[in-house]
Amino acid sequence: MTAFDALMAYQRETSALAQVAGRLGWDQETMMPRGAAGQRGLEMAAMESILHARRSAPQVGEWLETAAANDPADAAQIREIRRAFERANKVPADLAKRIAQVTSEAQGKWAAARAAEDVAAFLPVLDEVVALKREEGAALAKGGDLYDAMLDDYEPGTTGAQIAAMFDAMRPRLVALRAAVLERPKAEGVSGRFDEAAQMMLSRDLAQTFGYDLNRGRVDKAVHPFSSGSGSDVRITTRTSPTDPFNCIYSTIHEVGHAAYEQGIDPAYALTPLGQGVSMGVHESQSRIYENQIGRSRAFAGWLFGRMNAVFGDIGIADADAFYAAVNSVENGYIRTEADEVQYNLHIMLRFDLERSLMSGDLQVPDLEAAWNDRFAADFGYAVDRPSNGCLQDVHWSVGLFGYFPTYSLGNVYAGCLNQALRAAVPDLDAQLAEGDTSGATGWLRENLQRHGGLYAPREVIKRASGMEPSEAPLLGYLETKFSDIYSL
C-alpha cells in the first residue's frame, strides 16, 4: 500500500466519523429529548476528541511526507488533509479544550442574556471567548494577521483586506439603493392563517422542485433552519409560522441550495475531504442563488404564486406582480436573518468591522454595545431599541465564530457572479422558471460548480464556473436593476 493509499484509507474513516458527529448535531436540533442535553455535550466532546486526535495524528504527518499525487484530485486531497493536520497541530490541545468549554458555557449565557435583554450578563464570558480566540488566532497566524488566520478556517485563501475592499465598493451603492427604495410605498403582504402541515407538504414539494433528492435526505422542522451532512445523507430543516408562509418557503429553498451542493458532489469523493463544499462562502453562494436569484426571480415567483393559491386558496395578494413585490419587500428592521437582499450585506459589514476590531484589540468587549449601536444608527438611520435587536441577536460570537460572518456576503457576491454566467448560458431560463422548472439552473450549477466539491480552491471554483474573477459588480448590478424595477425608482 502506498503512503497515499494508507493516508486515504485512514482519512475515509475520519470523514465517516465526522459525518457521525455532524448527525449528532442534526439530532440535537430536531429529535433529541430536552433532558438529554447534558449527556449530549459529553458525547459531542468525545467525538471531537477522537476527530482531533485523528486529524493531528503523527502517522498522518508521516504519510503526508511521502504521499504522491497521481492527478489533480489526489493533489487536492493531500492539500486538504495537510491543512487540517497543520491546523490541528498548531493549536495546543489544552487551548482547544478551553475554547470548547468556554464557548459551551458562553452559548448558554448568551441565550439567557438575550432573553433577559441584559448585555452586562454576557460581556464577561464574551471577553473570555475573545481572549481565547485571539490566543488561538496567534497560534494559527504564526506572526501573520490574527483575523486572516480565523477567516482561513471558513474561507481558505481570502483575507480581511480583500473583504474590506469588497465592502468599501459595496457600501455606498447599497446605502443609496436602500435609501431610494425606502422612500417608496411598501409592498403589500400576505394575510390569513396558513396551515402548518400544508406548509410542510409544500416545503417537501419545493425541495424536490429544486432537485433535492429525498432518497438521500429528509426535511424536518427546527427553530433555526440548517442543512447537515455530506455524501448520501444530507438533511435539511425548515420552520413554519402560521401567519408568514414565506418563512417556511424561503428557508426551505435556501437550505436546499446548501443540500444540493452536497448532493451534487461527484460520488467518487464521498467520505473524503473533497466530498464536501469547499468553503462557507461557496456554500452560501448556492443557498443564496437558489433562494434569491432563482427563488425570488419574477419568473419563479409567478409560478410560486399559482402554487400557493392552489395549496392555500386566497392568500391576500392580488396578482403575480404584487406577489413578486411581496417576496422582495424591503423594510426597516433590526434583525440580520430577516433582512432582504438590499440590506443584508449592510448587517454583515457592521459585524465584520466590529469583530475585526475585537480581534486586533482596537475595540474592547466592554465597548461593544455602544460601538454596535452607533454603527447601526449611522448605517440604518434609527436607533437599536433593545439588545436582542442589537449586539445580542446572533449566536456566532458566543460560540467563537469570528471570521464567519463575511462568508455570508461572499456567498452573495459569488451568487451574483454565478447568476450572470448562468443567465448567459441558459438564455430561456426565465421561461423555464415560469413553469416551475429549475432544472436548467440547478443542472448548470451542478455541472459547473457543485460536482467539484473540494477539488478547487474557493475563488478558483467560482472563477471556473462564472468565467470571471470574483467581483461584487454583478451582484450590485443585479440588485440595482431588480429593485429599481420593483420599486419603480
Added chain:
Amino acid sequence: MTAFDALMAYQRETSALAQVAGRLGWDQETMMPRGAAGQRGLEMAAMESILHARRSAPQVGEWLETAAANDPADAAQIREIRRAFERANKVPADLAKRIAQVTSEAQGKWAAARAAEDVAAFLPVLDEVVALKREEGAALAKGGDLYDAMLDDYEPGTTGAQIAAMFDAMRPRLVALRAAVLERPKAEGVSGRFDEAAQMMLSRDLAQTFGYDLNRGRVDKAVHPFSSGSGSDVRITTRTSPTDPFNCIYSTIHEVGHAAYEQGIDPAYALTPLGQGVSMGVHESQSRIYENQIGRSRAFAGWLFGRMNAVFGDIGIADADAFYAAVNSVENGYIRTEADEVQYNLHIMLRFDLERSLMSGDLQVPDLEAAWNDRFAADFGYAVDRPSNGCLQDVHWSVGLFGYFPTYSLGNVYAGCLNQALRAAVPDLDAQLAEGDTSGATGWLRENLQRHGGLYAPREVIKRASGMEPSEAPLLGYLETKFSDIYSL
C-alpha cells in the same frame, strides 16, 4: 490521578462513544433516508473500529493491573471493564472484521431469501457465518464450551447446560398447557379500523402511564419495535396496524419495560459500564413483566378496555372479561414474535437446540431446514408451510447472534420470579392496576432491580429482588393458573 480514576475517565469517553454508535442504529431504523444505507455501513464500521480499539487498548490493561476498588460499585466497574477488555483481546482483529463483513452481507441475503422463500439462497452465507462464529467461539472459550462462550456475551455466568435443564423442566408443562388451551373455543378479537394517529397518541399516553419519562426519551415508529440508548436519552419505537391496535399497545408497553430499566438506573452510573442493563435476560425480564404480568393482567386489561373505548369507541368486544381473553388469546401460529405467553418459550427451545447443535457441529447448515421443520411439527403438531414461516423468519443467525435466543426465555423466567415477589410486596397491586396506576409495580421494580444497572451479576440481581434463586417454577405456576382461568380448563 489514581489508576482507577484514569481508567474511569477513559471509560466514560468510551461509554459516550458507545451511546453515539447506538443512536446511529436508532437513526437507521427510524429516520435515515433509504439511499444512505451504504454510507451508514461505513460510518458504523468506523465507530465499531474506534470502540474496539478503546476496549482493547493496552493502557486499559495497564490501568486494570493496578486499579483499586473502594467499594462494591468500583469493583463492579472494574469487573465489567475487564470483561470487555479480555473479550476484545481474545478475538483477533482480523476475525472480528471478517465477521462484521460476512454478517453484513448475510443480513442482506437473508432478507432477500426470506422475501423469495428461497432457503438455498441463504444457506451458503449462513454456513460462512456459522464457521466464523465457531472460530470466534473457540477464541473466546479457550478450550471450554463454544456455546457457553457465546451465551456469555449476552447473559454472563449462565451456561448452555443450565438453560437446557430449565427447558427440560418447562417443556412438558407448556406442551400440556398449550394442548389443553387449544381444545377450548377461541377468544373473540377486536374488529373495526383503528386510526393510526390515535394509536400513536395512545402509545405515548401508555408509555407515560408506565412511568416512561418523555423528557429523557421519545416514541417513534419502526418496522420492528426496539428500545435504544442509556442514561438520559432512552428512545423507544412501536408500530401500528390499522386492524390490530394490540400490536401498537403491547409493543409500546414491552419497549417501555426495556426503557424503564435504562431510565431507572442510578444516575451516578451514567456513561459507565454499570449505567446500562446488566444482561439481555434481565433486560427482557423488565419488558416481559411490563407487557405480560402487568400489562396483560386482568386488572390492568379492565382499565385498558375503558381507555380503548374512550379513544376508539366500539372496538367489537363486549366487556372487560372478553377483552382480557382477547389480549391473552392463544392460537396456532408459526411466528415467534407473534406468539402468546403459553407458546413463546416453545419457539425459543426449538431455536436453542438447533443453534447449540450448529455450534457443536452435530447439525450441519445444509440440514437446518429439515431439522427445523421436523422439530416444529413435533412441538406444534402441524407442518411449516413456507420458509418465511420457518427457518427464515428470524434475523438473528444471519447477523451472528448465536446464544441470544435463550435470553428471551430467561427474561420470561426472571419475570415470573419478580412477579411473585412483587405481588407479595404490593398486596393491593390489582386494585392499583384496575385504576391504571402502575406506580406500585414500577416503583417496586425500580427500587429492587432497575436502579442497580450493572452493579450485580444477572442471577444475583434477580435473586436480590425476588428473594429466591431464579427458577422456572413461578412462571409455570403463573401461566397455568392464568390460562386455566381464562380458558376454563
